[in-house]
Amino acid sequence: MSMPDPTCRVVIVGGGIAGLATAYELQERARADRTPLHVSLVEANRRPGGVIHTERADGFVIEGGPDSILAQKPWAVELCQRLGLGDQLVGTNPVQRKTYVLHRGRLCELPEGLTLMIPTRLKPLLQTGLLSPLGKVRAGLDLLQRPRRRACDDISLAAFVREHLGCEAFERIVEPLMAGIYAGDAEQLSLKATFPRLLELENQYGSLVRGLLAQREPKPTPLTSFPDREGGGAGGEARRWTGFVTLREGLGQLVEALVAHLDQIHLYTGQRVQAIRLQTPDGRRWPGYEVCLADGTILPAHAVILATPAYVSAELLAGLAPGLAETLDGISYVSTATVSLGYRRADVAHPLDGYGFVVPRVENRPLLACTWTSSKFPHRAPDNHVLLRCFLGRAGQEEILWLDDDELLRLVRTELEGILGLRARPVLIRIFRWQRAMPQYVVGHLERLAAIEAQLGQYPGLYLTGSAYHGVGLPDNIRAGAQTAEALLRDLATLSGHHTVNGVVWYLQGL
Numbered sequence: 001m002s003m004p005d006p007t008c009r010v011v012i013v014g015g016g017i018a019g020l021a022t023a024y025e026l027q028e029r030a031r032a033d034r035t036p037l038h039v040s041l042v043e044a045n046r047r048p049g050g051v052i053h054t055e056r057a058d059g060f061v062i063e064g065g066p067d068s069i070l071a072q073k074p075w076a077v078e079l080c081q082r083l084g085l086g087d088q089l090v091g092t093n094p095v096q097r098k099t100y101v102l103h104r105g106r107l108c109e110l111p112e113g114l115t116l117m118i119p120t121r122l123k124p125l126l127q128t129g130l131l132s133p134l135g136k137v138r139a140g141l142d143l144l145q146r147p148r149r150r151a152c153d154d155i156s157l158a159a160f161v162r163e164h165l166g167c168e169a170f171e172r173i174v175e176p177l178m179a180g181i182y183a184g185d186a187e188q189l190s191l192k193a194t195f196p197r198l199l200e201l202e203n204q205y206g207s208l209v210r211g212l213l214a215q216r217e218p219k220p221t222p223l224t225s226f227p228d229r230e231g232g233g234a235g236g237e238a239r240r241w242t243g244f245v246t247l248r249e250g251l252g253q254l255v256e257a258l259v260a261h262l263d264q265i266h267l268y269t270g271q272r273v274q275a276i277r278l279q280t281p282d283g284r285r286w287p288g289y290e291v292c293l294a295d296g297t298i299l300p301a302h303a304v305i306l307a308t309p310a311y312v313s314a315e316l317l318a319g320l321a322p323g324l325a326e327t328l329d330g331i332s333y334v335s336t337a338t339v340s341l342g343y344r345r346a347d348v349a350h351p352l353d354g355y356g357f358v359v360p361r362v363e364n365r366p367l368l369a370c371t372w373t374s375s376k377f378p379h380r381a382p383d384n385h386v387l388l389r390c391f392l393g394r395a396g397q398e399e400i401l402w403l404d405d406d407e408l409l410r411l412v413r414t415e416l417e418g419i420l421g422l423r424a425r426p427v428l429i430r431i432f433r434w435q436r437a438m439p440q441y442v443v444g445h446l447e448r449l450a451a452i453e454a455q456l457g458q459y460p461g462l463y464l465t466g467s468a469y470h471g472v473g474l475p476d477n478i479r480a481g482a483q484t485a486e487a488l489l490r491d492l493a494t495l496s497g498h499h500t501v502n503g504v505v506w507y508l509q510g511l
Helices: 017-033 075-082 122-127 133-144 157-165 167-182 196-205 208-214 252-261 310-317 322-329 398-402 405-420 445-456 474-496
Strands: 008-013 037-043 054-057 060-063 089-091 100-103 106-109 244-247 265-269 273-278 289-293 298-301 303-306 333-344 356-358 367-371 385-392 428-439 462-464 499-501 504-506
Touching: 008 017, 008 289, 008 298, 017 037, 017 252, 017 474, 037 289, 037 298, 054 428, 060 333, 060 385, 060 428, 075 252, 075 474, 100 167, 122 133, 133 157, 133 167, 133 208, 157 167, 157 196, 167 356, 167 367, 196 208, 273 310, 289 303, 303 310, 303 474, 310 322, 322 445, 333 398, 333 405, 367 405, 385 405, 398 405, 405 428, 445 462, 462 474
Parallel strands: 008 037, 008 303, 037 265, 100 356, 303 462
Antiparallel strands: 054 060, 089 244, 100 106, 273 289, 289 298, 333 385, 333 428, 356 367, 367 385, 499 504
C-alpha cells in the first residue's frame, strides 16, 4: 500500500519583510528538523521587499522607505548576521548626534537626555528654546505626580503625555518624534499599543521621569563604523550595536540576501491573489485551502499566512471569513511620501550638523521631517555631495500626496529654502509614494487584536502577520514572521501527534 504524501503545503501571501522573514524561518526550521514542507510565497509586485526600496545611483544610496534599524530590538540585526551581513552593518555618525525641531520657523536642537521621547535631564530641559519658562515648569511637575489609572483603561498618547508633561512638551517634543514613527495623530493613537512602557512606568513610579531615571542603565560604549571603520568580527556577531544601524549599501541588501537564501521556497512575483477558498474538510481536523491567483493558477494549501496589509487581507478573506474581514478592515492606514535630493556640498551653506529635523503638527507645515542622510550614515553620497530626504504626509494631511511630481518637488524645495536657506538645484531627485502604507494603532487597538485572534480560531491553518498588529518597525516585522512560523509548526505538530515516517516527522497524518 502506498504511503500518503507527508508534505505540508504552506502559502504565504505578501513578499514584504514580514512575509520574507516568515518564509526564511519556515525554511530554516524545516531544514534543521527534516520537516517536509512545501512553501510558496506570492507577491503582487515584481519586486519583493514591500516598503524597503533601495536605489543606488551615481554614488548615492537612496532609501524610498525605511532607512534604519533600531538595534535595541535585536531581531533585525540578528537576521542580518544569520544571512552573513554582519560585516555590512554600520552605525550612525557618533559626532553628528544632534536632532532639531522646527519651532516658529527656526531650527532648535532637541534637548539631550530624551528616553522614550521623555526628557530625563534637568539642565538640557532648562536650556532648551523649545519650551517657555512655564512649559519647563509644567514638564518638571511630572516628578511630583502620582496619577492612578485602572490597568484596563486605554488612553490616547496625546492625553497621557499632556497629563504628565503639559501641552508644550507634548506639542514641541513628543508629538513630532512620535509622528516620525507612526505618521499618525497622537490624539487617536493608543498608548497601550504604541508605548506601553510609559504606562508601566506610571503604574510603578507615578512619574515618567522618575521611572526612567530609576531604570536607566549605564551608558554603553558607542560601537559604530562611521566613517572609516567597517563591521566587526566574523559576520559582525561580536559587536553589540546600540541606537540605529543600517546596511552599507542600503536596507535593500537585507531583501536581496533573504531572497537569495530562500532556495527551498517557491517564489511567485508579479502574481496577484484573487481569492482564498476553503476546501472540503472531508472529516479532517484541519481544513485545506485554495489560493487562487489572477492568472488562473490554484495553489492548494494546508496553511495560509497572510503577510499583507490588513485591508488587503480583508479583501482576500471577504468571501471566506466575512466577520474577520470586517474586523481587519477597521484598521486604518496613512499614506506618506519621501523626496530624496542630492546636492553638491559646495551648494549647501547649512552645516548639516546633525541627523536632521522634525516638524511639529502645530507648525502647520507640509513637511513631516527631513533627514540629513549623508550626515547620519556613511556611504550615502559621493565625495563632495550631500543627500537629504524629506517626508510628507501624516494623518489628516494626506491630500498633499495627490500633487504631481513637479508640484511636490517645488513644495519641498520651497520648504528647504525657507528652513535651510537652500536655493541650489539638486543633482539627484527621487520621489516615492506609499499609499496606505502606515497602519494606525488607534485607541482600542489591542481589543481589536483580541477580536481578530478569537475569529482566527475558527479557521485552523490561517495566520496573519505583519505591521498591522504588534509593531510597525523592521525588527517588529521580522520577529512577527519568526513567531508566525513557530506557531504554524507548533500547531501542525500538535495536531499530528508527531507521527514519523522513515525518521521524518509526518505532520499531515490525521489533519
